[in-house]
Amino acid sequence: MDYHNILKKKGVRATRARLSVLNVLQNITQPVDIAYIVEAINKEGRGCDQATVYRCVELLVKKGLVRQVDFREGKYRYELVGDHHHHLVCSGCGKVEPVYDDCLALTDTDIVDKYSFKVTEHHLEYFGLCQKCHSQ
């Protein structure tokens, strides 16, 4: 909850820009792109340059606080790591629904055992049509 302390614990400075980025990501219901973050920060008082936002999210991803997501749009989106989940992305209307189920049969640990490959993360997204778009 207290991002100031969380950042300190991670060994990095708790700057205004980083706190702003985390604060924006705390209030979203689905992954957002850099432009969204910049705009959101600008709305709440003193703004922030987009180069800074790029540098912030890069750091936050590296520190494991933020997850980078790819919806095949030619740009990345970001969300707080929080609880582990995947996404259902509708190709019709763009709606994004989180999936909290345990989706993987071959877990990260299985892969370590079978392939001698130490998995640090995996990315899984489902693409298709939501009920509304499918029935049209």
Place this chain on the structure above:
Amino acid sequence: MDYHNILKKKGVRATRARLSVLNVLQNITQPVDIAYIVEAINKEGRGCDQATVYRCVELLVKKGLVRQVDFREGKYRYELVGDHHHHLVCSGCGKVEPVYDDCLALTDTDIVDKYSFKVTEHHLEYFGLCQKCHSQ
């Protein structure tokens, strides 16, 4: 095997550029980017513009012959669809290993049932360190 006929069956023209792209992708062991495809085509005689390659892969992906892959590099890679598999991507040396196991516990069909969401495709990649990079 005969891409000329495969393209015809898909209802699109079997042009030199499309056949070249498919031919390049037939000879790779891991997903490659657009620049690689352009260069490979240029090496084998009459070349091909990169705009054309972009247009070709877009069509081939749409027709289900080519798969677009994202290794979090800020650009996409492509490979023939062939048999379904996922990837282990080493963050250390960039090595890519295919995984032919059935990785998903929550299949596309399960999702249709549980979430009323018609899955057309899913993207799954594992990131981490290969044995060599991990032991260093």
Place this chain on the structure above:
DNA sequence: GTGTATGCAAATGTTTTGCACGTCC
């Protein structure tokens, strides 16, 4: 021959970088 694909060049969109100045601790 006709409709579609391609080449070329320019434009667009995303992300990165260099450097002077500001801020965190």
Place this chain on the structure above:
DNA sequence: GGACGTGCAAAACATTTGCATACAC
């Protein structure tokens, strides 16, 4: 005070687009 972060502007890179010409069928 000193190291590190930020703003600004420019650059780099991936991808897309408009239009005249070439090609597939």
